[in-house]
Amino acid sequence: MAMLHIVNKSPFERVSFRSCLNHVKPGDSVLMIEDAVVGAYDNTSFSDKLKASMSDVSVYVLGGDLVARGLSEDRVINGIKSVDYAGFVDLTVENETTQSWL
Amino acid sequence: MATKKFMFVNRKSPYGTVYALESLEVVLISAAFEQDVSLAFLDDGVYQITKGQNTDGIGQKNFSSTYKALGDYEIKKLYVEKESLEERGLTPDDLMDLVWEDEDDDWAEKPSIILVNRAEMADAMAEQEVTLSF
Amino acid sequence: MALEVDGQTIELDEEGYLVDLSSWTPEVAKALAAGEDVELTDEHWDIINFLREYYDEYQIAPAVRVLTKAVGKRLGKDKGNSKYLYSLFPYGPGKQACKYAGLPKPTGCV
Numbered sequence: 001m002a003m004l005h006i007v008n009k010s011p012f013e014r015v016s017f018r019s020c021l022n023h024v025k026p027g028d029s030v031l032m033i034e035d036a037v038v039g040a041y042d043n044t045s046f047s048d049k050l051k052a053s054m055s056d057v058s059v060y061v062l063g064g065d066l067v068a069r070g071l072s073e074d075r076v077i078n079g080i081k082s083v084d085y086a087g088f089v090d091l092t093v094e095n096e097t098t099q100s101w102l
Numbered sequence: 103m104a105t106k107k108f109m110f111v112n113r114k115s116p117y118g119t120v121y122a123l124e125s126l127e128v129v130l131i132s133a134a135f136e137q138d139v140s141l142a143f144l145d146d147g148v149y150q151i152t153k154g155q156n157t158d159g160i161g162q163k164n165f166s167s168t169y170k171a172l173g174d175y176e177i178k179k180l181y182v183e184k185e186s187l188e189e190r191g192l193t194p195d196d197l198m199d200l201v202w203e204d205e206d207d208d209w210a211e212k213p214s215i216i217l218v219n220r221a222e223m224a225d226a227m228a229e230q231e232v233t234l235s236f
Numbered sequence: 237m238a239l240e241v242d243g244q245t246i247e248l249d250e251e252g253y254l255v256d257l258s259s260w261t262p263e264v265a266k267a268l269a270a271g272e273d274v275e276l277t278d279e280h281w282d283i284i285n286f287l288r289e290y291y292d293e294y295q296i297a298p299a300v301r302v303l304t305k306a307v308g309k310r311l312g313k314d315k316g317n318s319k320y321l322y323s324l325f326p327y328g329p330g331k332q333a334c335k336y337a338g339l340p341k342p343t344g345c346v
Contacts (some may be wrong), residue, residue, distance in 0.1 A: 010115055010146050012190065035118030038149060041191040062157025068117050070152030070166070075191065084159070134299055163295065171294040174302045209309060 002027045004095035008034040008102065011046040020101040021049060026056035031083070031091055037065040040076040047077055056080050062088060108132060108139045109227060111235040112147035117162055122150045125236035126168060133175035138181035140230075141172070144186045146222060147236075151182070151215075153198045166198065173202030173214055181213045183223045240325040253335055260288075260338030264270050272327070276336070282311060282344045287337040297342040317337055 004023055004027050011017035016037055018030075024030060028055070032040055040061040050059065052072070063082040066073060073082050083091065092098055110129050115123040132139060143151060150169070157164040171182070180200055187193060194217055201211040217225065227233060237248040241263050246334075247255040252268070269276050276284070286307065288310060290297060290298050300308065300318070308316015322327035330342040 008118065012198070013114070013146050032107070035115045037145065038115055038190060042107060044191040045189040046189070065117070068113060068157040068160045069149050070155040070165070070196070071149075073153075099154070125279075130296065130299070134301070165295055167293065168295050171296060171298070171302075174298065174306065201311075205305070 001076060001096045002029065002094075004098045005026070005030045006098070006100045007032055007036040007039075009069060010035040011039040011057075012044075014040050018049060018100040022051055023051045024057050029058045029060065029091055029095060031060045031062065031088065033062040033065055037061050037071065038064065038069065040080050040091070041071065044047075044075045060087070062089060068096060106231040107136050107229060108137045108232045108234070109142055109230040110139070110142070111142045111227070112150055113145040113232060114236065115146040116151040116165070117157065117160060118153075121236045122147070123165055123201065125234075126165060128169070128234065128236075129172070129177065130168075130175060133177060136176070137232075138189055139177050140226070141177065142181045142185040142226065146190075147188075148182060148186050148190065148192060148197070151180070152192070152198050153196065157181060164218060169198060169200055172200065176202075178202040178212070178214050178217075181216050181218050181223060181226050183220060185220050188217060238273070239264065239267055242260070242269060247305060249339065253341055254338045257338055257340070260320060265336045274332075277324075280333075280336070283307065283329070284331050284337045286310060287333055287339055291337070292338050293298070297330070297334045297337075297339040299342055303333075307336070317324075 005020050005028060007017045007020050007030065009016045017036055020030065039050060041047065058082050059078060059080045061080055063073065063084055108124055112125050114121040129141065134179060155164055155166040182197065197215060200214045203209045204212055220228050237250065237252065239246040239248055246259050246264055249255055266276055277330040287297065304316055304318055306323060334342055
């Protein structure tokens with residue numbers, strides 16, 4: 001049962017993103033939206049934690065929330081896929097269940 | 103009215119919550135009282151002043167250009183914490199070019215951003231008479 | 237509240253400011269001014285155009301103090317003072333000029 005984990009809090013401010021990564025299962029997906037998108041950048045105090053999860057978990061970021069904050073897709077961690085709202089919907093369909101880490 | 107040292111402390115990313123916009127509005131209103139106002143950007147607050155923000159995809163008003171008006175409001179001290187940038191994979195080059203115009207120097211543009219380390223930020227905070235944190 | 241301009245209905249809020257800022261045209265400005273018995277002169281338009289450019293650049297209506305200083309810089313010291321601005325906009329350069337310019341009420345203006 002693959003699960004889509006949706007995170008919307010900055011990993012630099014709250015523990016919810018870290019807690020999510022501590023509970024994901026192989027084959028699950030993680031989608032960063034809203035303030036969580038700041039966690040997508042490489043070379044941050046959080047990037048090693050996220051990279052460690054990416055061997056068996058697919059990670060996505062909502063592109064509109066990135067550019068809203070002046071962040072560039074070129075500088076996100078290699079392997080993170082940028083999606084739009086339609087892609088967000090697809091992810092909810094592809095996964096049996098969804099959990100929001102508020 | 104005696105002038106007091108006011109600092110607005112900004113620690114949240116814009117758009118995800120309303121704190122950044124609320125702070126900016128209070129800053130602009132407070133400018134009418136002609137106090138000695140400075141702003142601090144630390145933790146996720148540094149994302150408020152990144153350049154190239156584009157909110158077309160999220161249906162919210164892009165208020166980043168309003169920070170460029172702060173100089174007109176006599177707000178010339180924007181402290182930005184180096185460590186907060188580094189922890190987020192950012193550099194000072196990722197920030198908007200925020201300036202104020204010096205009327206006494208033929209309207210020359212002077213930088214408003216003051217890059218400080220964590221200890222210097224603590225010192226700047228300690229100097230204040232009024233601190234408002236968002 | 238609403239305003240009829242060229243057969244179009246322009247919606248206004250309870251204080252007479254445009255609800256939809258994009259519905260502004262110069263004719264709307266003239267109609268808003270006429271509603272307060274003001275005929276817009278070139279001097280009025282200088283201020284209105286300045287306000288629209290300022291809003292376009294910074295996404296805010298400037299406070300009166302900021303407007304006064306900026307007008308002084310752009311149009312000369314003889315116009316960058318509140319006496320001159322109040323002579324054009326007796327209800328207050330912030331409130332009245334911003335209204336005609338189709339801007340929201342200036343932040344911090346009550």
